[in-house]
Amino acid sequence: MKKYRFVIATVLLFLVILIGGSIVRHQNIHEYKSEEFLMDTLVSISTYGTDTDLLKLATEEAFAEMRRIAELTNRFSESDPLTYKKSDVNRINKMAGIEAVTVDKDVFNMLKLAKKYNELTEGVFDITIGPVMDLWGFGQEEQSLPSSLEIKKVLELVDSKNIILNEDLCTVYLSRKSMSLDLGAVAKGYAVEKAVNILEKQGIKSALIDAGGNIRVLGKKDNDKLWKVGIQDPRDTSSLVGILSLVDESAVTSGDYYRSIEINGKIYNHIISPKTGFPVGDNMSVTVITKDAFTADVLSTALFLMESQQAVALAEELEGIEAFIVNADQEILMTSGLIEKVVVK
C-alpha cells in the first residue's frame, strides 16, 4: 500500500507541474488588437507578446505609418484641400505633362517597384491606369459604361514607361498631359509591409495584420504555431476554398466579387486591364502568397488580369511567389510550392 501511495503522489505531482507549467506559459502571452478605417477599408492589427505596453506602442506606430502612406497615396480627396495637398499622388497627377514633382522616399520606392513589375508582367500591371478608372467612375459617386472609342482614347495615356523617375532628386514626372496614377492596387500592400517593418523594429515577434483581406503575418502564432489563413470562396462569403499555413509572409487576394458595379444589368468588377480598358473574366479570385505584402498586392492584381494558366506559369517562374487561383469555371489552380502550405476544401 505504501508503495502505491508513493507512486500516486509522484504522478499527481508530475501532473500538477505539467498543468501549472502550461498555464503559466500560456498566461504570459497577451494579445493586443486594434482596428482603424484606412484606405477605404478596415485595417486590423493584432500583436502578441508578453509586454502589453510594448504591443500598444508598436501598434500605434504601425497605424501612424499606415496613415502616412494612405495620405501620400490618396487620389480622391479633391474635396478636402488639406488632405489633397498631403497626397503626393495628387501632386504628381496634377503636374502630368508639366513638370517633375518631389516626392516622399516611400512613394518613389513604390513607383520604382511598380515600374519594375510593369516590365516583368509585360504591361499587364500598370499603375498609370488612372484615366481609365476615372472614365468608368470607380472611386467616385457614379459609374458608367464607357464606349470603346472613349476607352481607346484614354488607353493612350496608359503606359508606365512614361513615368520618369529621378533617383538623385527623388522626383517623379508623368511625361504626358492628363496621365494619372492610381495606386489603389498597391498602396495597401505597401502600407501593410511598412507597418510590419515597424512592428519588427519594435521587437514584436508575433503579429497579424488584416487590411480588408490583405493578410500579413509576422512570426508564428503563439510563438510556435503556424497562422491559419483561410481563402474565401469567391462565390460564397461564408465558405472557404482553402486554408493556408503561413509564417512570416503575406497573402493577398484579388477577386471579381469585391467592389463590383452593375450597369444595365451586367456586373463589372473594378480590376481593369491596362491593355483593354475593361475588366477581365478569366479568374474569380487570385491569391498570391509571398513574404512581402506589396509584392503580393501587385502580383495578385497582375495575375488576376492574366489568363489562369498564364498566371500560374508566371507565378511558378518567379522565385518565392506562390499563387492560388479560382478560375472562371470555379476550378482551382495553384503553384507547386503551395502543396505543403494549403489544405484545399
Added chain:
Amino acid sequence: MTKADKRLLIIIFIVSFFAYALIQLYFNHALSEGQVIVKSRGEIVKYIHLQNDENVQRLEIEGKVGLLIIEIKDGMVRMVSSNCPEKICIKQGWIKNPGQSIVCVPNEVVVYIDNDNEELPDAITR
C-alpha cells in the same frame, strides 16, 4: 441493491447534475456574438458570424448522404431539413450558445457555436 450501488447512483447523479448545471450557466453567459461553424466530414465548410438581427438566413450544406439546410435567425441556428432517416438533428431545435451543437450522424455534419475561435482560421484573405 448494495451500499456501493447506492453510492454509485448518488455520485453519478450529483456529478452529472453539477456538470450539466455548470455547462448551462457558463455558456449562457457567453457572448451572443459567436460564430456558427459547420463541419461536414471533418472539414469546416461554413462559418457564419452570428448576429442578433432578425434576418433569416438559410444555408445549404452537403452531407455524406445528401443535402441539409440550416436556418439562422436572431443569433440562433437550427437544422430545418435533412434527408437522414431519423431527423434527430432537426428535432434538436435551436442552439445559440458556444458549446451547443447539432449533429447529424449519418451525414457526418456538425453545426456548432464556436466559443473561442478555436476552429476558425486566424484571418481570411479575400
Added chain:
Amino acid sequence: MVKTQKLVYLSLFVTVATALGFIEMMLPYPMPIPGIKLGLANIVTLLIIYLYGLKEGLAVSLLRVFFVSFLAGTFLSVSFMLSLSGAILSTLIMYLFKKYVAVFSIIGISIIGALAHNIGQVLMVILLIKTKYVIFYLPILLITGLPTGLITGYIAKYLLSYLNNTK
C-alpha cells in the same frame, strides 16, 4: 453443461436479445437528445455475464448488434457503429467491474453498463465526425443512463434468480 447445450442456450439468448433490441427500435422516440434508449437488450448481456463469462457476453452482444442491424437494414450504418461501440464498451466494463470490484451488485453493474454504453456511443461519434463538442451531451446521457440501468438491473436480477433456481 455440455457444449451443445451451452450453444443452444446461448443462441436462445441471442434471439431474445435481438428481439428486445428490435422491439426497442420500434418504440416511438421520446426525446430530441440522441442516444437515449431503454437498453432492454442489455438485460440479456448482463445475464450472460453472470451466467457465463466475458467471451460469451461479448459474443452474444455482438451477435445481437449484428442481427438487429440486419433486421433493421442499418448494417454498417452509423447507428450500427454506435450500437457496436456502446455494446462492446459496456460489456467489457460490466465484466471488469463484476470481476474486480466486488462491492457492486447486479444493479450497480447494470448502471455501470448503461453509463459505459452511452460513453461508448459518444466516443464513437467523436471519432466519426471529429468533433469534441458532443462531449457536452455527456451529463445528460449519464443522468438518463441511471434510471435505464436501474430498470434493466432489477429485471436482470429477478431473471437471474429465477434461472438459477430452475437450473
